[in-house]
Amino acid sequence: MTKDNDSYLSDTSLIKRSPGDGRVSCARYALVVSNVLFFTLGMLLLCLGVWLRWVPANDNFITHTTTSSTYHYIMTSTLVIMAAGGATVLLSVIGCAGAVSNSKYMLGMFFLFLVVLFVLLISVFGLGIWLDAKVKADMSRQLSTTFIYSYNGENATDHVSNFWNRIQSDLKCCGIATPGGHLDYESAELKNSNDHVGLKGAKFWRNLNVTVWPRSCCVKSSDGKYVDIDSCKTNRNLNPARFSDGCKDKVQTFLSKNLVLVTVLAAILAVIEVIHFVTVRQLEAALQFDDNVSIATKFSFEV
Template sequence: MGVDGCSKCIKYALFTFNLFLWIAGTGVLAIGIWLRFDPKTKSLFEGDNSPYVFFTGVYILIAVGGLMMVVGFFGCCGAIQESPCMLGLFFSFLLVIFAVEVAAGIWGFSNQTKVTEDITNFYKETYNNYQENKQPALKETLRLIQHGLNCCGPSGNIRDEETCPEKKGALDILITKSCPDAIDEVFNSKLHIIGGVGIGIGVIMIFGMIFSMMLCCAIRKTREIV
């Protein structure tokens, strides 16, 4: 005899949530693996002068994607099979992730200046190294950064149109933003957006933990009655 009523709604809501979580984890893992083994960026992981910020971020993507898939798997199976054991594991994973997110948020806010400086230095080193040896991997990294931030060069001057976003008209060229300024803007003027996203994810995790415990209790009560 399975759960019914409100508990049944929670069961399928939890299953749907974790199905999307598993799919999202698959996507994050695929992006991380692609960045790690793509011929254009693979050489960034080789050599003594490899940019640690880049490959650390890639490995974090792979780890986060894998963890999301594991959590989604336990949540889906625990909900659809009404397994208290799997739901308990799902709750434990969410609790650990929530604690890590809070710790990372506190660390990020307290070390905001250092993080900004490290990323800016990474960009400048990548830019200077590309100007010297024109490696395809460095070119791809610059292109991703500059297109993502809509900036060009350390000073905002368009010197390499192959890696900079396309600008149309003399006015656009004159007001092109430098990448150090763009990085600083992301971590300062848009910090409230990053914080809001983090809080939203945290709230979703809390509801996930609450629903998993509610479903787990309902399953145990149903089995005790039987």
């Protein structure tokens, strides 16, 4: 190549510049960055759905704190949550590929699926709010029912007893109500449909005629040893060796926290989608100039 040709090619004033160059670069970078965030949040939503549905401890927790109908609602909703998370992850990949390659076809497909996903995310948002209210309405009665009719104490091996021993130990609580949950072993009551009080207290206290608290209600020191196991199990007075707060509020917080997280993630993803709607349209408008299209996808503009 001659010196004159080198000089000609190095003269940037002679290189064709499209008036859409700046818009393309800005829209592409914005779309790639927002899709990276879209991917991350979508993956989090997907993992949350998997965690709620298939981790045995969570399944056991939801089973014993909600009615059977609410349990099925939650399990069905986790499928919707996973579908929304998976679709978000897949769509973010398509969006990034369309932005990097400047493919008008891929961007068009991305925009179409955005509309479908937007409806799905709004559904997840509504489900999160509805399930949170449903769980709060069911939980108090369900906890009382299992505690009064099915809790057989610390040595029992049935599912309900294992559940109560586990949550009292893990959540550092005792009984149902807050405060004074430790008194529920003797005084917890559940009214029937006629508004009459039926059985009172934990099942094993009635059946065995004992006044002994389970060790799951007992406080442990930092080294993992019980502070005073004898006082905890037999002393009827309030003492620092036994948890005094009930489990209802802590169980409700655990369930609500995860449902609120689902709702918040769906809302944030929906907001990002609105940004995508605008950005994709801006990029498609800028790509009307042929020189903005990559060689690999230039055929997509040919009519």
